[in-house]
Amino acid sequence: MTLSPQAQEALEVFTQAAGWEQRARLLMQWGERLEPLADEQKVEANRVHGCESVVWLVAERQGERWHFKAASDARMIRGLLALLLVRVEGLESQALRELDLNAWFEQLGLGRQLSPSRSNGLNAVLKRMGELA
Structure with missing residues (x-):
């Protein structure tokens, strides 16, 4: 499966990171890149259930392709x-x-750093993406 330029960049940056602490810092930096959601998008209908943290997901279809925005506390x-x-x-x-x-x-x-609850939460987000798609 081909990666988008951004996914390829993420792969290169994270595989070059020396250890968990550097990856954790990178995670925080990547989190700052998220496109912000408008307050009116942070509604119950856009909430992903199955996450311990509050996560909102918004999907937009552009032709055959999907564009998602997400936010979390x-x-x-x-x-x-x-x-x-x-x-x-x-x-x-x-x-x-x-x-x-x-x-x-x-x-x-x-x-290895994904706790079962984080992993379940991310899988809930992916499942929701599939439902929206």
Whole structure:
């Protein structure tokens, strides 16, 4: 599967990071890149259930491809969401449904640091993306 330029950049940056502390700092920085959601988008209908943190997800279809925006109240989750979003940006519905989230975070060197609750939350976000698509 081909990666978008942003996903390729994320992969290069995270695989070059020396250890968890550097990756954690990178996660925070990537979280700051998230496109902000408007207050009217932070509504119950856009909330992803299955996450311990509050996560909102908004989907927009552009032709056959999908564009997502997400927000969270938790800094670490914002970083993980940013990495998820760069991976799914511009995918078609079928590719979105076939995405192996765990493999992506393993490639980034973040697999071991994903607690079961974070992993479940991210999978809930991906599942919601699939439902919207």
